[in-house]
Amino acid sequence: xxxxxxxxxxxxxxxxxxxxxxxxxxxxxxxxxxxxxxxxxxxxxxxxxxxxxxxxxxxxxxxxxxxxxxxxxxxxxxxxxxxxxxxxxxxxxxxxxxxxxxxxxxxxxxxxx
Amino acid sequence: xxxxxxxxxxxxxxxxxxxxxxxxxxxxxxxxxxxxxxxxxxxxxxxxxxxxxxxxxxxxxxxxxxxxxxxxxxxxxxxxxxxxxxxxxxxxxxxxxxxxxxxxxxxxxxxxxxxxxxxxxxxxxxxxxxxxxxxxxxxxxxxxxxxxxxxxxxxxxxxxxxxxxxxxxxxxxxxxxxxxxxxxxxxxxxxxxxxxxxxxxxxxxxxxxxxxxxxxxxxxxxxxxxxxxxxxxxxxxxxxxxxxxx
Ligand code: SF4
Ligand code: SF4
Ligand code: FES
Numbered sequence: 548x549x550x551x552x553x554x555x556x557x558x559x560x561x562x563x564x565x566x567x568x569x570x571x572x573x574x575x576x577x578x579x580x581x582x583x584x585x586x587x588x589x590x591x592x593x594x595x596x597x598x599x600x601x602x603x604x605x606x607x608x609x610x611x612x613x614x615x616x617x618x619x620x621x622x623x624x625x626x627x628x629x630x631x632x633x634x635x636x637x638x639x640x641x642x643x644x645x646x647x648x649x650x651x652x653x654x655x656x657x658x659x660x
Numbered sequence: 661x662x663x664x665x666x667x668x669x670x671x672x673x674x675x676x677x678x679x680x681x682x683x684x685x686x687x688x689x690x691x692x693x694x695x696x697x698x699x700x701x702x703x704x705x706x707x708x709x710x711x712x713x714x715x716x717x718x719x720x721x722x723x724x725x726x727x728x729x730x731x732x733x734x735x736x737x738x739x740x741x742x743x744x745x746x747x748x749x750x751x752x753x754x755x756x757x758x759x760x761x762x763x764x765x766x767x768x769x770x771x772x773x774x775x776x777x778x779x780x781x782x783x784x785x786x787x788x789x790x791x792x793x794x795x796x797x798x799x800x801x802x803x804x805x806x807x808x809x810x811x812x813x814x815x816x817x818x819x820x821x822x823x824x825x826x827x828x829x830x831x832x833x834x835x836x837x838x839x840x841x842x843x844x845x846x847x848x849x850x851x852x853x854x855x856x857x858x859x860x861x862x863x864x865x866x867x868x869x870x871x872x873x874x875x876x877x878x879x880x881x882x883x884x885x886x887x888x889x890x891x892x893x894x895x896x897x898x899x900x901x902x903x904x905x906x
Contacts, residue, residue: 551734552823561873628872633888
């Protein structure tokens, strides 16, 4: 249950930023390990790459790219908030960050399938 | 009182936090469901007509003094200016003491930690002149004057302090109100304490803890923007860092 004082759009923007950050922190070590297989065990990497052809894996990648893009655009929003003159359109900026993340990840997904 | 009971056609139930040196609990009271009443009216009704031992705090009843803030249905509000009809949810009204502050009794919190942090954040004026000097001339269109003006209407109600999740998770964090006040002083050309102030707001409890969630902005009853002020402090402390390392 989300506590009542938190139910405003910019708190949800914070939540998305935190969850996407955690998601990426979990994903990146696996990502780099997989890349390292290209040198240490190419056969295993090939096996794994065949596995990434599955639709379910493609969907998971869609989610990952969304998290990455959401964290990227959300991070730009926060840096603008802190270092540029204040804008009264904070909620619009948060919505735009999510919209761009959605756009980028959907384009990625459409190219992948 | 007799009249009151006669006109009391409809009633509603309010849950009020009761605590007196124990763990505390919500207790339910039946109060008149008037069309036009504030949350503070309801609390006062309970104290005046049902249980005189109920403790709470208020003074002005018109949104000037900042002493009546409480958690209403889980969100921090100035209760004297909060109409019941605006916040009642599913016919429920729940009134609790302000979050993030120790409870003295029932709805009255100890505001000392809140104000101690104002001092720790150097939200204190350091005069640069004496009464014998001429008055500083500051024009209303001076950009620093405008920046200061945006932050000065604070009534010290601690609504923002109760809304802030960082205050909850880090007891050392000065919180939005203290930092907002520091920012208005950063923009005060008469002030002579900018170096100590920037050191204080850049310290462990300072502005860099803020996650910019803007709960403070969401709930400040005077529509101030502590997040804007804190962003200003972040910029100024960062600039000071470069000045020092040069
Ligand atoms: S914006 Fe900063 S000060 Fe305001 S509620 Fe959020 S963390 Fe607290
Ligand atoms: S900044 Fe707003 S919410 Fe915070 S203490 Fe001042 S008036 Fe109250
Ligand atoms: S009683 Fe003074 S602000 Fe509410």
